[in-house]
Amino acid sequence: MALTQLKQYLRPTTLKEALTLLQEGGKGARVIGGGIELVLFSPPAVTTLIDLSKLSLSYIKENEAGLAIGATTMLTKIIEHPAVAQYLDGVIVGMLHQVASPLLRNLATIGGSLASANPWSDVIPLFLALDAKVTLFDGKYHSIPLSDLYPTRSHLSGSILTEVLLPVPASGTAASFHQFSRTGFDVALLNCACLVKVDAGRCTVVRIVAGGTPRLGAALPTAEKALMGMELTDETIEQVAHVARESADTRDDLRASAQYRKQLTYVCVKRCLQEIRDRLAGEKQ
Amino acid sequence: MRITLTVNEVKRNVEIEPGETLLELLRREGYKGVKKGCGSGDCGACAVLLDGRAVNSCLVLAAKASGREVITVEGLADDGGLHPVQQAFLEEGAIQCGYCIPGMVIAAVDLLTHNPNPSEAQIREGISGNLCRCTGYVKQVEAIKTARRMGEGTDD
Numbered sequence: 001m002a003l004t005q006l007k008q009y010l011r012p013t014t015l016k017e018a019l020t021l022l023q024e025g026g027k028g029a030r031v032i033g034g035g036i037e038l039v040l041f042s043p044p045a046v047t048t049l050i051d052l053s054k055l056s057l058s059y060i061k062e063n064e065a066g067l068a069i070g071a072t073t074m075l076t077k078i079i080e081h082p083a084v085a086q087y088l089d090g091v092i093v094g095m096l097h098q099v100a101s102p103l104l105r106n107l108a109t110i111g112g113s114l115a116s117a118n119p120w121s122d123v124i125p126l127f128l129a130l131d132a133k134v135t136l137f138d139g140k141y142h143s144i145p146l147s148d149l150y151p152t153r154s155h156l157s158g159s160i161l162t163e164v165l166l167p168v169p170a171s172g173t174a175a176s177f178h179q180f181s182r183t184g185f186d187v188a189l190l191n192c193a194c195l196v197k198v199d200a201g202r203c204t205v206v207r208i209v210a211g212g213t214p215r216l217g218a219a220l221p222t223a224e225k226a227l228m229g230m231e232l233t234d235e236t237i238e239q240v241a242h243v244a245r246e247s248a249d250t251r252d253d254l255r256a257s258a259q260y261r262k263q264l265t266y267v268c269v270k271r272c273l274q275e276i277r278d279r280l281a282g283e284k285q
Numbered sequence: 286m287r288i289t290l291t292v293n294e295v296k297r298n299v300e301i302e303p304g305e306t307l308l309e310l311l312r313r314e315g316y317k318g319v320k321k322g323c324g325s326g327d328c329g330a331c332a333v334l335l336d337g338r339a340v341n342s343c344l345v346l347a348a349k350a351s352g353r354e355v356i357t358v359e360g361l362a363d364d365g366g367l368h369p370v371q372q373a374f375l376e377e378g379a380i381q382c383g384y385c386i387p388g389m390v391i392a393a394v395d396l397l398t399h400n401p402n403p404s405e406a407q408i409r410e411g412i413s414g415n416l417c418r419c420t421g422y423v424k425q426v427e428a429i430k431t432a433r434r435m436g437e438g439t440d441d
Binding site for chain 1 (some may be wrong): 286302303304305306308309325326327332335338340341343344346347349351368390392395396399410411413414415
């Protein structure tokens with residue numbers, strides 16, 4: 001049996017009820033989205049699970065602020081949604097196709113993918129690069145940048161993640177995601193997400209995020225600075241990818257060495273920026 | 286705790302432990318077509334359709350399936366005969382030891398239901414969560430292509 005200490009599996013029908021159950025449940029209480037990791041890692045202290053699936057949080061809505069995705073929306077539904085396919089040349093769909101397998105994407109939810117803060121996550125680096133915001137409910141709704149959710153996740157204690165918002169991209173913006181793993185199914189040895197906004201040929205907004213380093217996805221500020229104000233030429237891309245390699249704080253683990261990950265950072269950043277340049281060129285035509 | 290779920294179009298009211306998986310429940314209830322392979326979501330042998338989507342039943346808590354519809358490989362064939370995907374696997378000889386096949390068939394049914402005309406790349410992605418240690422996947426891909434042709438001209 002997966003969760004031997006589990007005593008209660010609860011299905012609240014309102015968010016308030018879910019929050020009360022979570023707060024009253026104390027340390028043994030957890031919310032469950034897709035539940036993959038709860039079953040896989042079977043944390044022994046979990047005695048109460050609060051299932052969010054009856055809270056109507058499975059949705060994808062386009063509004064003036066951007067693309068709002070409910071926390072319990074499964075990854076497959078996001079892949080299949082036409083508005084997501086249109087968002088920044090389908091960068092989100094392209095990334096999600098590289099996450100695990102269809103069988104797991106039919107279980108995994110976007111809220112769980114963000115809240116579990118796995119260092120190998122492909123979703124987190126891209127959503128950080130896209131300046132995603134998350135909504136937390138602790139009796140009141142709070143919207144915070146996704147980057148504020150990490151690395152401690154202290155915001156999540158005593159609250160429930162209800163939605164992620166991807167802002168409307170400014171014109172002249174493109175994004176890209178690249179990762180490298182041993183097989184199509186395995187988690188990334190390293191992944192990288194970039195977003196660039198170009199005004200009059202110069203980069204005015206730059207996000208370069210590396211994940212699976214093997215720690216949680218985080219920005220590479222030195223590489224971002226190296227690209228600010230520059231043109232996306234072959235030389236610049238080469239230089240920025242080099243800065244990314246040197247500045248990435250990679251480490252050894254059982255999957256790959258720190259040195260190998262540095263080289264992967266270089267390759268992934270380079271491929272991302274080349275793709276962004278091509279996407280921006282396509283936009284002008 | 287007691288839950289009610291539908292398995293292969295039959296409503297079932299069963300007693301479960303809160304922490305047990307859907308795979309454990311289904312096998313205990315006699316649906317032995319649902320295989321236990323890795324138990325960690327890697328091999329896909331335990332795949333079932335949950336509300337029409339293929340999932341690793343080893344990673345789904347049985348409690349999570351409450352009120353939902355489960356289809357196992359046993360539920361695919363009807364009085365008229367085998368499901369087109371099963372028929373195609375048979376015709377193409379896409380089976381060696383057979384252990385992965387129930388999960389593979391379930392994944393293929395999900396794929397063809399939501400994308401009736403997949404490319405070879407999409408077929409390969411569609412079964413990327415199902416490990417087969419006998420074949421090189423060639424026959425299974427061919428079988429799904431055959432099932433794709435069988436589906437043409439139908440309302441499904």
